[in-house]
Amino acid sequence: MMNKTALFIPCSVNLLLPWIGEAVDRVLKRLDVVSVYPDRQTCCGQMVYNKGFFNEARSFATHFLDVFESFDAVVCPSGSCTAMVKHRYPSLFDDDPKMKQRALDMAGRVFEFSQYLVDVLGVTDTGASFSGKVAYHDSCHLSRDLGVSLQPRTLIRAAQGTELVVLNNGDQCCGFGGEFSVSYPDISTAMVSAKAQSYLDSGADLLVVGEPGCLLNIGTYLEKNHPGKQVLHIAEFLDCQGGENGR
Amino acid sequence: MDVKTQSYVTEAKKEMASPASRTFLDFFLPVLSAVREIGMTSFPDPAAAVERARAIRRSSVDRLGELLETFERNAVKAGARVFWAENAHEANIYIRDLVNRHRIPYVTKGKSMITEELGLNEVLKKNQTPVYETDLGEFIIQLLEKPPFHIIGPAINIPTDEISRVFMEKAGMDSASTDPVVLGQAARNFLRDKFRHMRLGITGVNMAVAETGSILNVENEGNIRFNKSAPGIQVSVMSLEKIVPNLDDALHMTRMLCRNGTGQKLTSYVTLDTGPRKQGEKDGPEELHIIILDNGRSRIYDDIKTREVLQCIRCGACINVCPVFRQIGGYPYGWAYTGPIGKLLNPLLLGLDRTRDLYGACTLCKACKTVCPAGIDHPSMILYLRNKNLAADPVLQGEGSTFAERLMSKTAAFAATRPRTWNTAARLGSFLASKLGPCHPLVSAWTLKRTFPSLPPKTYRDLRKHP
Numbered sequence: 140m141m142n143k144t145a146l147f148i149p150c151s152v153n154l155l156l157p158w159i160g161e162a163v164d165r166v167l168k169r170l171d172v173v174s175v176y177p178d179r180q181t182c183c184g185q186m187v188y189n190k191g192f193f194n195e196a197r198s199f200a201t202h203f204l205d206v207f208e209s210f211d212a213v214v215c216p217s218g219s220c221t222a223m224v225k226h227r228y229p230s231l232f233d234d235d236p237k238m239k240q241r242a243l244d245m246a247g248r249v250f251e252f253s254q255y256l257v258d259v260l261g262v263t264d265t266g267a268s269f270s271g272k273v274a275y276h277d278s279c280h281l282s283r284d285l286g287v288s289l290q291p292r293t294l295i296r297a298a299q300g301t302e303l304v305v306l307n308n309g310d311q312c313c314g315f316g317g318e319f320s321v322s323y324p325d326i327s328t329a330m331v332s333a334k335a336q337s338y339l340d341s342g343a344d345l346l347v348v349g350e351p352g353c354l355l356n357i358g359t360y361l362e363k364n365h366p367g368k369q370v371l372h373i374a375e376f377l378d379c380q381g382g383e384n385g386r
Numbered sequence: 387m388d389v390k391t392q393s394y395v396t397e398a399k400k401e402m403a404s405p406a407s408r409t410f411l412d413f414f415l416p417v418l419s420a421v422r423e424i425g426m427t428s429f430p431d432p433a434a435a436v437e438r439a440r441a442i443r444r445s446s447v448d449r450l451g452e453l454l455e456t457f458e459r460n461a462v463k464a465g466a467r468v469f470w471a472e473n474a475h476e477a478n479i480y481i482r483d484l485v486n487r488h489r490i491p492y493v494t495k496g497k498s499m500i501t502e503e504l505g506l507n508e509v510l511k512k513n514q515t516p517v518y519e520t521d522l523g524e525f526i527i528q529l530l531e532k533p534p535f536h537i538i539g540p541a542i543n544i545p546t547d548e549i550s551r552v553f554m555e556k557a558g559m560d561s562a563s564t565d566p567v568v569l570g571q572a573a574r575n576f577l578r579d580k581f582r583h584m585r586l587g588i589t590g591v592n593m594a595v596a597e598t599g600s601i602l603n604v605e606n607e608g609n610i611r612f613n614k615s616a617p618g619i620q621v622s623v624m625s626l627e628k629i630v631p632n633l634d635d636a637l638h639m640t641r642m643l644c645r646n647g648t649g650q651k652l653t654s655y656v657t658l659d660t661g662p663r664k665q666g667e668k669d670g671p672e673e674l675h676i677i678i679l680d681n682g683r684s685r686i687y688d689d690i691k692t693r694e695v696l697q698c699i700r701c702g703a704c705i706n707v708c709p710v711f712r713q714i715g716g717y718p719y720g721w722a723y724t725g726p727i728g729k730l731l732n733p734l735l736l737g738l739d740r741t742r743d744l745y746g747a748c749t750l751c752k753a754c755k756t757v758c759p760a761g762i763d764h765p766s767m768i769l770y771l772r773n774k775n776l777a778a779d780p781v782l783q784g785e786g787s788t789f790a791e792r793l794m795s796k797t798a799a800f801a802a803t804r805p806r807t808w809n810t811a812a813r814l815g816s817f818l819a820s821k822l823g824p825c826h827p828l829v830s831a832w833t834l835k836r837t838f839p840s841l842p843p844k845t846y847r848d849l850r851k852h853p
Contacts, residue, residue, distance in 0.1 A: 191771075311712075359836035
């Protein structure tokens, strides 16, 4: 087990979906991982960066490094926040070799939640159980930016009573894209409706995602248009013991 | 062609509501992506083939100036006339004057996006010179007076009954039919006559080979071959990035282009020709004019961050996988290039100020970058364009940021390094957002087809500190 593992909780989880953070805590505890929640953490800065405010994003990056670089591993239940730290931070400091080096050092130690469980801890069976069919949506930043798509599937398959089924166009974007979802609502909702259709077609009882943004987007779409169809974050899914999620 | 990039949002809505477009988008684009994937597996080592292609394109663009000069030297040595056009106007005037000098009654054209970029058809029309598009798709949209929907399938979204109607009206077809064979025959009958008497043919260029001065075109209909071999005068227009160093590289890129475009190992026709007809040769033009078009590309080249876009080989793979394109189709992009590559090329060539939605309407999902055989990182460049737009970049014609945008980003950056301020502001911000009425534009945009998320009583942070 690693010495010092820190949790980095995305803003969306902190403010809107705190139960995902709690699920992360419980799953890690079940696996005997001692995690720290550094109190001074704020935000990865993805919102301002994706808008094009690179200078402002540097403030976020600098603060993140100050808070987290003393840890051996940083775990985050979001692919896009992880990718921001891992891939975008180094590129923000092309003109500052010292900061770039700090960002690069950090890049090797930040992990998305499922990636951390499988690749770092070597865990496949988390002791979760859920009886039914589960489909997994490959979030863009997880699958294409971080290359994480086998890890969550491995964890889902290992859950007791769970059958992993195929989601058509499973790696196609759900249409969230942060500000995109409100700047281009017609396109965004057309995209999420295509995603929901794939879920319905898959025959799954539950959709699992690794990205809080996708969860908000798909979840609120389903709630309005297909009430009863459930979507859970991978941490919530792994927290399930006996079919009922751990909310 | 007209620039309609500013009506992106309204065009997108229109397309999403069109049943004909929907059928095509929902069914055909995934198929195109799938045949591409199958095509790629026919390489002994697909990953290595992609790596090699990306390396070829990177080095071709890095050596652009030198390779273009070599190309010119060798093309001229083979008897071609090379004209460097700094902008669309110079290229159009060159072609118009050539047509007038030789008293050409009409011109025929092979499909080329570059002449769409030039707006050549409009110029020739004004010159009273009839233009016949000879690619079936281009022929259809020319008759319908529609812009291209997709760079490799310009009319791929047009239903057969609409084609039948316009063929009867404008292409001499006798009776209505939605049979593709009958429609194809009608176009063939109409165009054969134009081919028979053609005197000047205009085509684009897929690759210009520096080492030999040759030009290479890929196609599936044989009409480009006609345009390059039958008329007395051949005009080949290339944007300056179409250069590759040698034949070996050209052939590798051809394999890559065909597989990525249509899933074919090779298209039905590939023409590689060097100079005009030589003595004793049976066919080929007496005059070959090669126009090398800049039209803003030197400026793109000068910026090391945007230079990468010149690596594009116009295969269309990025377009077929784009989840936004899969919803809205090609028209909203409003100019010659569509899909992810259009999100880059149109703004870079037209200016950031009138193409905001092109680099704005992207979720940064990276599907385009993942498939690109030329090694373009579209999402990173989209972010760069957003950054340059906010910074009111004079070269790229950025608009600058609004006061509200500056206030938000500066405040956020200030709070980001001050955890207490951050937490208070975030809590307050989300509380206020939860109290916004359903009429607020942000709320109504989200709740168009979604519920509004409710604000939990405690943040994770609070729960962790006081469980």
